[in-house]
Amino acid sequence: MAEETIANDFEELADACETRSETYALLSRFFRTEVDEEFLQALCATMYPVKSGNEKIDAGHYAIAKYLSNEWVDPLRKLGVDYARAFLGDGMDTYSCAYPYESVYTSPKRLLMQEARDEVLAIYRSCGLDKQAEWNVGEDHIAVELEFMRVLCLRSAVALRSEDEKEAQRLIATMANFLDERLLAWAPMFTADVRRFCKTQFYQGVAQLTEGFLEADREFLADVLGANAEGDAQ
Numbered sequence: 001m002a003e004e005t006i007a008n009d010f011e012e013l014a015d016a017c018e019t020r021s022e023t024y025a026l027l028s029r030f031f032r033t034e035v036d037e038e039f040l041q042a043l044c045a046t047m048y049p050v051k052s053g054n055e056k057i058d059a060g061h062y063a064i065a066k067y068l069s070n071e072w073v074d075p076l077r078k079l080g081v082d083y084a085r086a087f088l089g090d091g092m093d094t095y096s097c098a099y100p101y102e103s104v105y106t107s108p109k110r111l112l113m114q115e116a117r118d119e120v121l122a123i124y125r126s127c128g129l130d131k132q133a134e135w136n137v138g139e140d141h142i143a144v145e146l147e148f149m150r151v152l153c154l155r156s157a158v159a160l161r162s163e164d165e166k167e168a169q170r171l172i173a174t175m176a177n178f179l180d181e182r183l184l185a186w187a188p189m190f191t192a193d194v195r196r197f198c199k200t201q202f203y204q205g206v207a208q209l210t211e212g213f214l215e216a217d218r219e220f221l222a223d224v225l226g227a228n229a230e231g232d233a234q
Contacts, residue, residue, distance in 0.1 A: 014160035021153035032143035056212025063205025098193035102140035105186035176221040
């Protein structure tokens with residue numbers, strides 16, 4: 001009976017990790033490139049939850065859904081303009097837009113390709129990963145960091161379904177550390193700039209959703225690691 005309970009716990013946690021991976025994939029796609037027709041149609045077909053337990057997530061879902069339901073006149077062009085101005089900068093300095101790179105928010109002069117890029121690249125490679133060649137962005141771009149979390153979520157799910165508790169715990173600890181030491185060290189400043197520089201309600205919502213989900217995921221991972229620590233102590 002105890003073994004069955006443990007197996008069920010692993011299965012539930014694996015399901016949670018797979019759900020988390022889907023959210024990380026969505027957030028990564030928001031920032032990786034402009035919204036295209038295929039992505040727009042997928043977003044319009046999505047059912048956004050009203051109550052998640054996190055006010056920022058709920059506000060983000062509401063803003064995105066409201067924009068998609070109300071904006072019928074050339075939304076791709078408007079979103080493309082907003083994306084380019086806020087995230088690509090179009091020749092503006094790094095104080096005048098929301099450049100989505102960790103280096104910009106962790107280096108004294110807000111420069112690209114600084115120590116943060118080398119540090120996250122080393123972390124990726126320590127996990128046997130590298131940036132996809134077709135992603136024409138630096139390794140410390142928020143889309144790449146979110147994609148890294150997505151991959152670790154899926155690896156955790158595989159380990160849990162295999163009942164490899166040691167590997168699952170290692171992966172979950174890696175995610176918790178990366179979230180605390182990398183993403184949450186700069187993403188709140190970045191999302192504040194997104195709200196400051198983006199004009200569409202859509203990207204305002206994306207910023208709220210991103211910040212809320214990262215905060216919620218930190219709590220989730222802390223709870224999982226805390227439960228594991230209690231189990232080891234017993």
